[in-house]
Amino acid sequence: MKPLVLTFTNLFPSSVMPTHGIFVQERMTRVAAAMPEVDWQVVAPVPQVAWLVRNGLYKRWHTVPDREVVDSVVVHHPRFRHWPGLSARRQADAVAAGAIDLVRTLAKGRKVVLDAHYVWPDGIAAAVIARQLSLPFVMTARGTDINVLAKDSVIRARIAEAVPRAVRCYAVSRALADRFAHAAGLPMDHVEVARNGVDLERFRPGNAASARRELGLPANGRLLLGIGRQVAAKGFHLAAAALSQLPNDVRLVLVGDGPDRSVIQDAGGDRVIFLGTQPPERVALACRACDLLVLPSEREGWPNVVTEALASGLRVVATRTGGIPEILGDPPPADGSLGALIAEPDADLLAAAIAAVLAVPAEPARVRQHAEQFGWESPVLQLCTIFRQALGLDAAALGVRR
Secondary structure, three states: OOOEEEEEOOOOOOOOOOOOOHHHHHHHHHHHHOOOOOEEEEEOOEEEOOHHHOOHHHHHHHOOOOEEEEOOEEEEOOEEEOOOOOOHHHHHHHHHHHHHHHHHHHHOOOOEEEEEEOHHHHHHHHHHHHHHHOOOEEEEEOOHHHHOHHHOHHHHHHHHHHHHHOOEEEEOOHHHHHHHHHHHOOOHHHOEEOOOOOOOOOOOOOOHHHHHHHHOOOOOOEEEEEEOOOOHHHOHHHHHHHHHHOOOOEEEEEEOOOOOHHHHHHHHHHHEEEEEOOOHHHHHHHHHHOOEEEEOOOOOOOOHHHHHHHHOOOEEEEEOOOOHHHHHOOOOOOOOOOEEEEOOOOHHHHHHHHHHHHOOOOOHHHHHHHHHHHOOHHHHHHHHHHHHHHOOOOOOOOOOOO
C-alpha cells in the first residue's frame, strides 16, 4: 500500500457543512496532487452530544455520515463524547479516544504521518494518538487555537508537553508562530511559518458590472465587502456602524452568516446587504463586484479573505492584527494603493480609513501584482518536503526538534 498522509482536523468540509474548514481542503488538495506517490485521507472527528442538547449546530453535526467522499478524498467522521460548555479541557482526550481505533486501522501495514490542523483539541488529540501508535505527526496552528484557547493554563500545559514530539510545528503567519512558540515554551525559530496560499485562477480582477448583476447587487454606488462569520470578533457590526459616516452611495455587502446578523442589521439598516454563506466561486464573484474589503477583526491568523481580495484587485481596510500586516505591509503603501490598516477595531477609525482609501483611484492591476507573491507554489513545496521526510521517502535525515 502507498504511504498515507492522514489529515486530522475538525476543520474540513462535509456533505452537511460544505464550506466548513475549506481552507484546510484547499491546502491539502494541492499537497496531495503534488505527491502522487502517497495516499491522502482525512479524519474529521465529530462531537456527539446527549439528545437533550442536540439542536442547532449539534443537530447538524449529528447528521454527518461516518464516512464519505468529499471532492474525491475519503473523509472519516469518528464520534467523540462532548459536553457543551463543560468539556474544553477534556476535549483533546475525548477526540483521541473517539478516533484512535480508526487511525490504528488506517495505519495498519503502511507508513503514516498525521497532519493535524488546529492545535486544540485536534493537534493535541493527534499527538496523543501518535504517541500510542508510534506515528510521526505535523501540527499547524491557525488562529483561535493559539490566540484564545491557549490562554487557558491547562490547555497551554498540554500544548507545551506535546509539541516537542512533533516532526514540525507550523503556524499560518509569523505573528501566530511567535505566539505558538511562546505558549509552548519553545524558541521562536522552532515554529515555522507555512502560510496559506491563494487560488490565483479563481480570484482575479473581472467585470464588476457583470458580477453585480449575477449576485443581484446594486448597479450603482460603491460597495464594501465583508467575508466571514458574523460574530463580534470579526467586527462587521463596526463596519455597519461606520456607514453613517460615509457618503450615502456606500453600502456594505456581507458574505457569511452567524449569530450577530441582527446586531449588524440594526447598526447599518438598509445599507447592509446579506448574501449568506456562499461557495468559493461566488465569493470570487463578490470580490469582483465590490470596491473594497473591510475586516475590522479583533484577532486573525492568516485571513485568506485578504489575499483573495487582493488577488481580485480589491483594496483592503483591516485591523493591524495577526498576519494582516504581513500581507499588506506594515505600514502599507502610504498612497492607499493596497488599502490601509487601523490600530484597533473601532467604527470611527474604520470610517476614516475607508473614506481615505475610496478617495484614491483604484489600480486593480497593481493590487493583483502584489497578491501574486501569495500563490500556492511555495507552501506546497515546503509541506511536501516535510511529509516526504516524515514518511521516509526523502534521503535527507529528519531530526525531531527539541
